[in-house]
Amino acid sequence: MENLNKDFTLVGSKGSDSTEKIAKPALSFFQDAWRRFKKNKIALVAMWIIAITLVFSVISAFVVPQSKANYFNPNKSQVYGNLPPKLSGDLPFWNGDFKAPGSAEKTDVYKAQGVPEKDKYVFGTDKYGRSLAKRTVVGLRISLIIALAAALIDLVIGVTYGIISGWMGGKVDMVMQRIIEIIQSVPNLVVVTMLALLLGQGISSIIIAIGLFAWTGMARQVRNMVLSYKERDFVLASKTLGQSTWKIAVKHLLPNVSGVIVVQIMFDIPSMIMYEAVLSAINLGVKPPTSSLGTLINDGIASLQFYPFQLIIPAIVLSVLSLTFIFFGDGLRDAFDPRASED
């Protein structure tokens, strides 16, 4: 024993105090998540795009009100109708030259239709002569409003339902989960159609329609998390100390499942934006002449062969918006739950 101790000496151990010392600054859960999130460059870019889009949409409400986007001059729809995108006449492209349907060569459509020199449409116009740029801005805003409102419903109903179901367990849980299954098994397009008949077309009926179904996924996720967390020791400890159920739910369970909630919302939002587009495409969406990304795309499909820009522009906006939310959600998931990601 003595010989052995001679060969090996304990290094760095200078007393019990030093072993207790934490060298790194203590990071809270969210600080740690943010540190991990920053490493994911794509998610970071997505976050910035979302932030800019949100700010842009809020400001645009004052600059481009709906009435401006719906405006066209009924006496001059032949002059302003179906104009291609034009930024400036001096550019080699994006200059208003376009192969009009039926003609073999590219011509300056602006000149051909007699549009005054000063008028330019960055994204072109639709068949009535409405500016597609303004309509896309309004469409983006409306799609975002629908998505955020539906997300709020998702949050309130879904999270509450999930926590109650998971916490109560047993028979209550059984019944509540069966109710979710029933809701999920009803073809929601049928219900939405009936709802549109009942409430008429419009933003509010779309939000209600989406809100009716979208929360089920969230409720399931939260319930699963709560089921496992409620068996943990810290919950047992608070119970033993006499903490009320309500406080346990809000103070101990909610922070622990918040990661899942945020991620779930980020994945739900793009699907809600898409769902709005689908509803608009089958005439159940917003009331004309209001534009949403869905109605713009639907109108664009009809003229895809002839004026592709009328479809491509709103389609790109919709895709980019959905994609950024998905990347952002992906980044958040990795950040909140490091075990789920590779690193």
Added chain:
Amino acid sequence: CGSKTSEQKNIQFSIPTDVASLDTTILTDQYSYDVAGNVEEGLTRVDSKGNAALALAKSIDVSKDGLTYTVTLKDNLKWSNGDKLTAKDFVYSWKRAVDPKTGSEYAYLMGAVSGANDIISGKSSLDTLGIKAESDTEFTVTLAQPTPYFKFLLSEPVYYPLDQKVVDKYGKQYGTSSDKTVYNGPFMFKSDKAWTGTNKNFSIYANPNYYDKSAVKSKQIDFQVISNANTGAQLYKQGKLDFTLLSTTDLINANKKTEGYTVFKQARTDYIEYNQSGKNASSPDAQKALANQDIRQALNLATNRAEVVKTALPGSTAATSFTPVGMSKTSTGEDFATYAKQDYSYDPTKAKELWAKGLKELGLTKLSLSLEAAGDLAPSEATANFLQTAYQQNLPGLTVNLKLVPFKQRLNDAQNGNFDMVLSGWGGDYAEPSTFLQLFTTGQSYNDGKFSSKTYDDAFKAATTTPDVLEPAKVDEHYKAAEAALYEGSYINPIDFQANPALMNPKITGLEFHSTGLAYDLKSAYIK
């Protein structure tokens, strides 16, 4: 594709919707008619000059008072199954058409025949119908009123004969597929490429039992149901189709220079009806407003018809009356619509004035009206979208709520009077103004706005009853007075006279287009 064995190429014809029925008593839609009208025939057939030429009839003698028609059939007429076609087939078919049990929507066209209206409404028995077979080849028809255009009516499907043996055999199933139907027209169906009731590809063949078979130039004509007009245009350009309708503005503009671009002027008017029934409007204010003539006139004056046509319906023309151009002629040979032209003009300044005046009378400062249109028909959707903005800009204080619904619901809502303004359309059945003007007599079922104008009713009555009905010049005058009454009262808002731009292989010869009745007569059509 055309069959390669025969030397002559078959015409590849397309229609945009499925054929609903081949039963000539029951069918109501244009495209069923386009097929049935080529495989069946009546006593007359409208010829290339627009006259009702004799077809199955050898002669039709009209009595001096215009009330009795004596019809002699051609000799040796036969059905495609070999049965003899006799006067009895007409008696049977006409009685079947007016029988309330049959439920023919077009039975009202038989109203010209004496006793028909009472039978249709169930008041009297079938035997009181004014048709009597004198022999196998001769029958007499008694009319309720002298009807100068009766020979045109005789070319309508509901007046076609039916082979009782076959109809009895299949009962309700008659006409639901091509093997449950019998033919007497220039063409017929065979078991090869038959119409099963749902299929999208079928063919008709020259009928060997047809009395005028030497005039039928095509051995076979292939039909395809192509609901997407873009697909139709593509197939046409690939040479796989010889005829296709162009239905959207973009498609029409893109194909204006394509070889074979043709515009078929239909006898069809699109118009807005105003709910004047005093009920079922969207709000009590809307109700009151639409009953006000100034408001209606303001809406009419705020309608920029020329721009609507350019934006939504290229090829069509702005309406100047309810009866469309190119359908019928006056006694002097002038086009009736040109003769009866009204001043439906676009005058936003006057519209604003009248609008303000109307609102003041009603004690309103703003007003919401709904505008209903069929969202599944591209031209009507575009028209409604255009008018919504145009009205809101021209008439201060007006909000137009657009209601885009499926075509069938639009029909339903219009029939039930469930609308404020509805974009409707009407196609003529025969080449005489009454096919349009009868619509708005008080209480008529297609008078969806439920308005009542005594001037209009009187003018229409004078034109269609003795003594003036027998004097063509006076008939024209009365019809013109009816058009004037429609305009003066602003009861409806005619938008456009519809046209059908289409792509048709220039090599097709002999295809006859009619603005009323059978639109595409293929009897002597063939590919050169």
